[in-house]
Amino acid sequence: MQSITILGLETSCDETSVAVIRDGKLLSNIISSQIVHEQYGGVVPELASRAHQKLIVPVVNEALAKAEVKKEELTAIAVAAGPGLMGSLLVGVNFGKAFAYGLGIPFIAVNHMEAHIYSNFIDEPTPRFPFLNLTVSGGHTQLVLLKDEFQYEIVGETKDDAAGEAFDKVAKMLRLGYPGGPQIDKFAKQGSTNAIKFPRPYAIGNDFNFSFSGIKTAVLYYLRDNKLRDTVIQEQLLADICASFQSSVVDVLVQKTIRAAKHFGVKDIAIAGGVSANSYLRNEMRKAADQSGLQLFIPKFEYCTDNGAMIAEVGYRKCQRSMFSPLNVTAIANLEL
Ligand SMILES: Nc1ncnc2c1ncn2[C@@H]1O[C@H](COP(=O)(O)OP(=O)(O)OP(=O)(O)O)[C@@H](O)[C@H]1O
Ligand SMILES: [Mg+2]
Structure with missing residues (x-):
């Protein structure tokens, strides 16, 4: 050849x-x-x-x-x-x-x-067709069924903000700089995922679509109601807000991906896009895939x-x-x- x-x-x-x-x-x-x-x-x-x-x-x-x-x-x-x-x-x-x-x-x-x-095909091993991919980036949140090479069916999408966009907007509210995703990931490591109850919008109907603007607004209201806007937030509280917000987004992403994988009968799942660098998403998706007997593929950080x-x-x-x-x-x- x-x-x-x-x-x-x-x-x-x-x-x-x-x-x-x-x-x-x-x-x-x-x-x-x-x-x-x-x-x-x-x-x-x-x-x-x-x-x-x-x-x-x-x-x-x-x-x-x-x-x-x-x-x-x-x-x-x-x-x-x-x-x-x-x-x-x-x-x-x-x-x-x-x-x-x-x-x-x-x-x-x-x-x-x-x-x-x-990006999941750059290094071995690679997913086997058909498989389900969750793409979570700055501009998109898509669940894509890859029936074969270059054969795509989008089975779920965000109805409002992309996952990365939600991370960036919440990071801006918390004055963590741009891009905010990596900062939230970092601070969340010291925080508790249960500290604040932000919504987890699992079901817009029973489909595989997403909505993140509600979680984002809930963070905004939390900051407003607790007079935390435009102030320096105490370190532990900041970590708790980051961890609680991050777990809301990740729980929804993981739950819908696993449900879709079962629905479409695939054995392999993959994640991709900037938010797939998120350590909590990588860990939680790994746990859920193992529990469901699915093989998970995650790109290296640089991809x-x-x-x-x-x-x-x-x-x-x-x-x-x-x-x-x-x-x-x-x-x-x-x-x-
Ligand atoms: N560790 C992380 N945790 C959460 N989000 C992260 C992390 N690292 C990067 N991101 C987010 O990933 C996004 C950037 O990803 P990417 O470069 O794939 O997006 P994009 O190319 O701008 O959008 P698209 O691919 O949809 O056109 C940003 O929103 C950033 O905050
Ligand atoms: Mg991109």
Whole structure:
């Protein structure tokens, strides 16, 4: 079989990331996180695209150098074409198309949400089809049934905030900085999950959809009623709020994922996206999967948030199937799975 070497580009939000995969083996995965947004408490789209413009060439060069691969050895270029911020996506997509055209090799447009799922395929062992994936990221909360390679059925989604968005908004209320998910995870370790009873909205009907805005509002009301807004919260109480909020979100995610896995009769489940880096979610999902006889797959930490490796992984698999994209493909901010 002919050797396949893929360059994967990820610029959908505030990470400029480039990876090289050769014959299924990850050779490099360079992630340059843009720190400029921290001072604004969230990603500023215009600043993100400008930073991608500056970073894309150096990060591509670094990824190739680390992999010890010359650009002439590349088989195809894979790029996240959406969903994401339009200005950010355009940098990766246009660079990728021009690079592929210049090298005379195929271009592969990759859906960023499909790539999050495939972060579970970067290292062995990998889930077996059919399996159920819970994607929990900054912009999405999706339960996806993968019937086979590249065959998706979204069986549940959030009706309001994404899980990561809820973490970030609550962290903002607690003045923990941006992105808030990792901070809540850190403080929660010293807190009690039972300290404060926040709601756990299990059932919007009997489906597999989610809703997190109620939990977020409950935290807001708790802070207001206890006169904790715009004050420095005592350390143990802060830890208790974080642990109680986090367990509300995680309990719902775990309960619905296990219920859906049983409903659809799968043996393997996986989690992906930035919130899958959450230590409490990883532990609780592991316990629940073990109790239910399900095999759980969790990506390494560096593959949870946005990265080029997951794009290259999808690119590698699409290249094997000659699933190439025409050069008139463009970025789509709200691209669906
Ligand atoms: N340890 C953690 N605990 C909870 N949340 C976390 C943790 N680490 C990261 N996150 C959250 O993950 C989110 C970022 O994930 P990701 O990079 O996958 O999202 P995105 O790419 O912005 O959104 P999308 O993939 O939906 O377009 C942020 O909301 C961040 O707070
Ligand atoms: Mg993402």
